[in-house]
Amino acid sequence: MELLAEHQCFDGAVHYYRHPSKACDAPMRFGIYLPPQASQGPLPVLYYLAGLTCTEETFLIKGGAQRLAAELGIILVAPDTSPRDTGIAGEDTDWDFGSGAGFYLDASEAPWAQHYRMYSYVTAELPALLAEHFPVDPQRHSIFGHSMGGHGALVCALKNPDRYRSVSAFAPIGAPMQSPWGEKAFSGYLGADRASWRAWDASELVREHQLASPILIDQGTADKFLHAQLKPELFEAACRESGQRLELRLQPGYDHSYYFISSFMAEHLRFHAAYLKA
Numbered sequence: 001m002e003l004l005a006e007h008q009c010f011d012g013a014v015h016y017y018r019h020p021s022k023a024c025d026a027p028m029r030f031g032i033y034l035p036p037q038a039s040q041g042p043l044p045v046l047y048y049l050a051g052l053t054c055t056e057e058t059f060l061i062k063g064g065a066q067r068l069a070a071e072l073g074i075i076l077v078a079p080d081t082s083p084r085d086t087g088i089a090g091e092d093t094d095w096d097f098g099s100g101a102g103f104y105l106d107a108s109e110a111p112w113a114q115h116y117r118m119y120s121y122v123t124a125e126l127p128a129l130l131a132e133h134f135p136v137d138p139q140r141h142s143i144f145g146h147s148m149g150g151h152g153a154l155v156c157a158l159k160n161p162d163r164y165r166s167v168s169a170f171a172p173i174g175a176p177m178q179s180p181w182g183e184k185a186f187s188g189y190l191g192a193d194r195a196s197w198r199a200w201d202a203s204e205l206v207r208e209h210q211l212a213s214p215i216l217i218d219q220g221t222a223d224k225f226l227h228a229q230l231k232p233e234l235f236e237a238a239c240r241e242s243g244q245r246l247e248l249r250l251q252p253g254y255d256h257s258y259y260f261i262s263s264f265m266a267e268h269l270r271f272h273a274a275y276l277k278a
């Protein structure tokens with residue numbers, strides 16, 4: 001692992017690393033916030049999956065989570081949103097597909113399948129790497145995210161009900177099979193057979209697997225992507241039908257930005273802390 005940058009922050013530190021990833025067959029980057037308590041022993045970990053166009057820096061710069069993470073003694077981990085510079089033709093052409101848009105799934109379609117394996121990276125390779133190098137408690141992991149990453153967090157949790165203690169999301173894509181962003185990504189990464197897409201759509205997965213803890217979602221009502229892309233009502237309906245407990249909070253006047261995310265960050269951290277400390 002190569003340390004790219006280190007910044008002291010609320011008596012702890014933000015570090016950025018690059019490392020060779022087996023899952024993605026490419027170098028990957030991630031950021032980590034180590035609160036001051038990290039010098040004293042294993043701590044719980046909260047993963048944050050960022051949205052389209054973001055990097056491993058976006059959440060740690062704009063999310064406003066470190067002050068409370070330092071108080072609560074929680075390690076924050078923010079992976080990049082895709083592999084980069086893989087050499088795949090067209091990788092950097094669109095902002096909503098390819099670089100910065102890995103969708104936290106394992107692609108099955110050439111040429112993406114070799115490198116675009118963000119699900120395996122986030123749920124298996126990265127936790128193993130963290131366990132080797134940082135004082136993380138392997139029994140206490142939770143996950144949250146925004147937009148594409150909010151959906152990714154839901155998928156990671158729903159596919160691994162025993163691995164994550166809690167999941168929450170800011171303005172997640174609620175049902176990617178019924179969203180232009182999702183249809184574009186799934187067509188490219190998974191191919192034309194829509195039946196295979198269901199394994200990567202949270203509104204489908206929640207019909208098969210329910211979580212012991214309730215899911216928390218915040219959604220701004222002034223979000224320009226709300227009606228065309230995010231459609232939280234579809235995820236809400238799937239949760240209702242399957243019996244999954246969900247708290248979907250519509251926040252009047254808030255948009256899709258980190259001004260919205262940072263406004264509710266403390267509530268999400270406290271939500272996760274309740275499960276991580278138990």
Ligand SMILES: N[C@@H](CCC(=O)N[C@@H](CSC=O)C(=O)NCC(=O)O)C(=O)O
Pocket residue numbers: 050051052053054058062095146147148149256257258
């Ligand atoms: N380029 C786009 C806007 C891209 C955008 O809004 N990205 C969001 C995530 S969207 C869903 O995954 C984001 O978090 N951006 C980073 C930020 O700092 O706000 C457009 O033209 O609309």
